[in-house]
Amino acid sequence: MNAQPSMPPDPAAAYVRLEAVSKRFGEFSAVDAVSLEIRRGEIFCLLGGSGSGKTTLLRMLAGFEPPSSGRIYIDGEDMSAVPPYERPVNMMFQSYALFPHMSVERNVAFGLEQEQIRPAEIRRRVAEILAIVEMSPYAARKPHQLSGGQRQRVALARALAKRPKLLLLDEPLAALDRKLRERTQFELLNIQERLGVTFIVVTHDQEEAMTLASRMGVMDRGRIVQVGTPAQIYESPVNRFVADFIGSVNLLEGKVADLGAGDLTIRCESLGCTVRAARRVECAPGDTVWAAVRPEKIVLTDATSPGQPADNCVRGRVREVAYMGDVSICLVEIDSGKVLRVTLSNHSGLAAHRDLKHAVVTLSWDAASPVVLTR
Amino acid sequence: MAGIPALWLALFFLIPFLIVLKISFSEARLAIPPYAPLFTWLHGLPIPRIHLSSYAYLFTNPLYLRSYLYSIMVAAVSTVICLLIGYPMAYAIARAAEAWRTFLLMLIVLPFWTSFLLRVYAWIGLLQNDGLINNVLLGMGLIHHPITLLQTDFSLYVGIVYSYLPFMILPLYANLEKHDPALLEAAADLGARPLMSFLRVTLPQSLPGIAAGSLLVFIPVVGEYVIPTLLGRTDQIMIGRMLSDEFFDNRDWPVASGVAILILLLLVVPIVLLQRVERKELAGTGEAEAEA
Numbered sequence: 001m002n003a004q005p006s007m008p009p010d011p012a013a014a015y016v017r018l019e020a021v022s023k024r025f026g027e028f029s030a031v032d033a034v035s036l037e038i039r040r041g042e043i044f045c046l047l048g049g050s051g052s053g054k055t056t057l058l059r060m061l062a063g064f065e066p067p068s069s070g071r072i073y074i075d076g077e078d079m080s081a082v083p084p085y086e087r088p089v090n091m092m093f094q095s096y097a098l099f100p101h102m103s104v105e106r107n108v109a110f111g112l113e114q115e116q117i118r119p120a121e122i123r124r125r126v127a128e129i130l131a132i133v134e135m136s137p138y139a140a141r142k143p144h145q146l147s148g149g150q151r152q153r154v155a156l157a158r159a160l161a162k163r164p165k166l167l168l169l170d171e172p173l174a175a176l177d178r179k180l181r182e183r184t185q186f187e188l189l190n191i192q193e194r195l196g197v198t199f200i201v202v203t204h205d206q207e208e209a210m211t212l213a214s215r216m217g218v219m220d221r222g223r224i225v226q227v228g229t230p231a232q233i234y235e236s237p238v239n240r241f242v243a244d245f246i247g248s249v250n251l252l253e254g255k256v257a258d259l260g261a262g263d264l265t266i267r268c269e270s271l272g273c274t275v276r277a278a279r280r281v282e283c284a285p286g287d288t289v290w291a292a293v294r295p296e297k298i299v300l301t302d303a304t305s306p307g308q309p310a311d312n313c314v315r316g317r318v319r320e321v322a323y324m325g326d327v328s329i330c331l332v333e334i335d336s337g338k339v340l341r342v343t344l345s346n347h348s349g350l351a352a353h354r355d356l357k358h359a360v361v362t363l364s365w366d367a368a369s370p371v372v373l374t375r
Numbered sequence: 376m377a378g379i380p381a382l383w384l385a386l387f388f389l390i391p392f393l394i395v396l397k398i399s400f401s402e403a404r405l406a407i408p409p410y411a412p413l414f415t416w417l418h419g420l421p422i423p424r425i426h427l428s429s430y431a432y433l434f435t436n437p438l439y440l441r442s443y444l445y446s447i448m449v450a451a452v453s454t455v456i457c458l459l460i461g462y463p464m465a466y467a468i469a470r471a472a473e474a475w476r477t478f479l480l481m482l483i484v485l486p487f488w489t490s491f492l493l494r495v496y497a498w499i500g501l502l503q504n505d506g507l508i509n510n511v512l513l514g515m516g517l518i519h520h521p522i523t524l525l526q527t528d529f530s531l532y533v534g535i536v537y538s539y540l541p542f543m544i545l546p547l548y549a550n551l552e553k554h555d556p557a558l559l560e561a562a563a564d565l566g567a568r569p570l571m572s573f574l575r576v577t578l579p580q581s582l583p584g585i586a587a588g589s590l591l592v593f594i595p596v597v598g599e600y601v602i603p604t605l606l607g608r609t610d611q612i613m614i615g616r617m618l619s620d621e622f623f624d625n626r627d628w629p630v631a632s633g634v635a636i637l638i639l640l641l642l643v644v645p646i647v648l649l650q651r652v653e654r655k656e657l658a659g660t661g662e663a664e665a666e667a
Contacts, residue, residue: 084564110575
C-alpha cells in the first residue's frame with residue numbers, strides 16, 4: 001500500500017528551505033528553530049500530534065503568520081515577509097473554506113480571476129482542472145449542495161487552478177471515511193505525479209503520512225525530531241518518541257553488556273532476557289539503552305518446543321488475542337509483568353490463533369530486527 | 376400552542392386593521408364617532424354603505440401625493456446614510472476581540488435605555504440658533520450669524536439616522552459575526568488583496584444583513600411622526616404627520632383611515648421582502664448545520 005511516486009525527486013533541487021524558523025506566542029514557542037529542506041516534486045509530510053507545531057509551520061509557509069525568527073526560502077527567494085497573496089503557494093484548508101455564495105465553477109475560477117487572465121482562458125482552465133478532479137458535472141452547484149468528499153475535490157481543484165509550484169495540504173483526509181480516504185490517497189498521488197506539484201502535507205495520521213509521503217518529518221513540541229522516508233522512519237527511528245509514534249513497538253530496556261564489531265549485546269535484567277542486535281550504535285558498556293522490536297518481527301512458538309536459543313528470546317503467557325481480520329494482535333505477558341505485542345498474520349483464519357489464549361509461548365526475533373535507541 | 380401567536384395577531388393586528396379599513400370606506404359626519412355606520416337597515420336587511428370619497432380625495436389631492444413621495448424619499452435617504460455609517464461600525468465590532476464585543480454592543484444599545492423623546496429634544500438643544508453648535512462656532516469666530524440648523528432636511532436626517540442607526544447595526548453585526556475567517560485566508564491565499572477579499576467574499580455574504588437592516592430602517596421611517604414634527608421642515612411634512620393632522624385637527628376619520636391603509640399598501644412589498652430575507656437567513660444556517 002506504500003505507493004512511491006515513480007519519478008524520484010531531484011535531491012539537488014531544494015525547492016523550499018526553512019532556516020531556524022521559530023514562532024513564539026509570548027513565552028510559548030509553537031515552532032522552535034526548525035530547519036528543513038523540501039525538494040522539488042516530492043510529497044513531504046509533516047507528522048505530529050496536536051500541539052506539535054505542524055499547523056503553525058504550514059501557516060508560516062502559506063504566509064498567514066510571519067515567523068518570529070528565521071527565514072523561509074521558496075525557489076531561492078526569501079519569502080519570510082511576503083504576504084500570502086503574493087506567494088507562488090496555494091493551500092488546501094482542512095475545513096475546505098469554499099466560498100458558500102459561489103458555485104463550484106466560480107470558486108475554482110476565483111484564484112485565476114486575481115491574475116490578469118482572459119475570461120475565455122479562465123473558463124478553459126477551470127474546465128480542465130474540474131475534469132482532473134472528476135467534478136465537471138457539478139460545476140454549477142453550490143458548496144452546500146455537495147457531499148464532504150465532493151467539497152474536498154473542489155477545494156483541491158481551487159488550490160491547483162493557479163498551477164502553483166507548491167501546494168500545502170492541511171489534514172487533507174481527516175474528514176473522510178476510511179474507504180473514501182484510501183481512494184483519495186491514490187487520487188492525490190496520481191494528481192501530484194501528473195502535475196508535478198510539490199506537496200507539503202500536514203497530518204496527525206501516521207497511516208496517511210506513510211502512504212502519501214516520499215519523505216516525512218516527525219514533529220514534537222515545535223521541533224523536527226526526524227526526517228526521512230517512511231521506511232527509514234519506521235525501520236530506523238532515532239529515539240523512543242519516534243519509535244512509539246509510528247506504528248506499534250515493543251521497547252525493551254536494558255544495559256549494554258558487550259560491544260562487538262557489527263553487533264552489540266544488551267542485558268535486560270528486569271525482563272529476564274538478552275538482546276543481541278546486529279547494529280552499530282554509539283554507546284559504551286554499561287549504558288542504558290532500549291531495544292525497539294516491531295510486533296510483526298516477533299515469531300511466536302509453542303513453549304514446549306526444545307532448544308531455546310540464549311538470546312533474542314523470551315517466554316511468556318498469552319493474555320489476549322485481538323482479531324483484526326487480516327492480522328491478529330497478541331498481547332503476551334512475560335514473567336516481569338511487562339506485556340509484549342505481537343502481530344500474527346491470519347493465513348489460516350481465526351481458529352489457528354484463538355486457542356493461543358492463556359497458552360505459554362516463546363517469543364523470538366532475528367538479530368537484525370531490534371533497533372537500539374540511546375534516547 | 377401554535378394558536379396563541381395567531382390569536383395574538385388576530386386580536387392586536389387583524390381586528391384593528393379591519394376597523395380602520397371599515398372607517399376608510401365611510402363618510403365623515405359631525406357626530407360621535409365622526410363617521411357614518413357601514414350598514415343601514417332597510418326592512419330588516421342590512422345594506423352596506425361604502426363610500427370611496429376618502430380615497431378619491433387622497434388620490435386627487437396633490438398635497439397627499441407630495442407627502443407620500445417625500446416620506447419615501449426621506450426613508451430611502453435615511454436608510455442609505457444608516458448603511459454607510461452603520462456597516463463600518465458593525466464590521467469593526469465583528470472584528471474586535473471577543474472581550475470587547477459585548478462592551479461595544481452595549482454602547483450601541485445603551486441609548487435605548489433613555490427616553491427617545493428626550494434624545495430628540497437634546498438635538499433641538501444642540502441645533503437651535505442659540506444652541507451648543509452655533510454658540511461654539513460663533514465663539515470660535517468661524518461664523519458671525521447663527522446658521523439655521525433646525526427644522527431643515529439636515530436636522531430631520533440627523534434625528535432619524537441617530538435614532539435608527541442601531542436597527543441597521545445590529546442585524547448587520549449578527550450577519551458579519553457569523554462569517555468564517557478561514558474564507559478570508561483562502562481568498563488571500565488565492566491572490567486577493569484585502570480590498571478584493573472584502574468586495575468578493577465579505578460583502579456578498581453580508582447582503583442578507585444589509586437587506587434586513589435596510590428594511591428595519593426604511594419601513595418604520597416612512598411613517599415617522601415625532602422626529603419630523605420636532606426636527607423636520609414645516610413647509611413639507613411627512614405622511615405620518617398628515618395622518619395625525621387629518622385625524623385630530625380635521626376630525627376626518629375616514630380620510631385619516633384612508634391615509635393609514637395607503638401607507639400599509641405602500642409598505643406591503645418591503646415587508647414581504649423582509650420576511651423572505653429573514654426566512655432565507657434562518658434556512659441558510661439550518662442547511663449548513665445539516666451538512667456538517
